Amino acid sequence: MSATLQISKRELGADLNKMREQKRIPGVLYGFGIESSPIVFDYNLFAKAYLEAGESTLVNLDLEGKEHKVLIKDVQHDPVSDLVSHVDFYVVNLSKPIEASIQLRFIGEAPAVKSLGGTLVTPTSKLHVRALPEKLIKFIDVPLANLLTFNDSIRAKDIVLPEGIELVEYTGRTIAIVSAPREEEIEQAPEAAAVAAEGQPAAEAEKSSAEGKEEKKKPDDKKKAKE
Template sequence: MAMELKAQKRKLGSHSILTELRGKGQIPAVLYGDGKESEPIAVEEREFIQIANRQGLHHVIKLNVDGISYNVMVKDVQSDPIKNKVLHLDFNKINMNEKIDTTVVVVLEGEAEGVKNGGVLQHMLRELTISCLPSEIPDKITFNVEHLQIGDSVTVSDLTVPDGIEVKHEGDEVVLSIVPSQAQPTDIAAEEAEADAGAADRTDAENSSGDTAPDRG
């Protein structure tokens, strides 16, 4: 069920006005969609952060603008990474009966057998781009990695997605791999060097045993 976020219409203003708005705990935003002109609004920062923490940024939000409710999704977020604050938001109105493109996080479960044996898990594809009805957007796509050994890879086609979800990736795109750790090639090289040294010692010993004593007579 979509979470509700209250918003108020606002007037377009200068940088100082937007700064003042943020100082009051509000985030300047713009509402797009329905073929109408964009509408400047403001939302409570605290409420938006709560929604983002609970359901992420890729799910439907019930945006209530001065008593009028819209189904929306976050289109863009502008933030200040130093202050860790959201500076501006863009919302897009959506039709709940039309498929949309969005992303969903790929969550790995368990510890791979290959990792227990010294390998390293490389997680390359952390989000899937999908197409589905807004009401069918999954919270996440999970994959259990416990059975994976060193040298194993998982591709998009190995993932299980709910019915009605279209994945917008090639099936052979790699999601994750279990690779040898950097220490392992060194260990192998050391073993090979030790084996070579042993072979050299055996060769020297054989050459020594094959020498004949000098003729004294």
């Protein structure tokens, strides 16, 4: 079920900062079959819809009783507060496939991480696909169970996409690999222990030598005192 958001028309020239202070966000509605329109909507209701839909699934916009099927296209944030300051909504043609970037969700722990001490590397967080708007989803799941060794990898062509969704980027693109621990990290602990073990007798010998010198000085000091 698609997320729903109530919106209202916004007058051009209105004080946008005042709107934001009132927890209302200015935005633009544009796309298939409509003229571009300035709009405004409640901050908290948008946050809820955005959390549910992301930027790759449809949102139902209710504008004065008329429904529009849209994708959230551009979310701008205030550079200081990081609060949402402006949003663009794109009205889609439900009968025509569109391209979208869908967030990847990595599932489980790679055996090469758990058993071999490697580090998971994910060069990309999204996959570019094409589908009818109503076929789009929020996440594409990527199981990590096949990353058994440092030579294994997951590429775009390996990901199983839901029916109706087509990959439109380079199929050989690396999605996930596990990198081996660096040699210096492996050797660091033994080397540190060896240095500590070697340094301890040396320190003790130096201390004993210093104490011996101190003992030798004592008779001379007494002799000088008698003189």
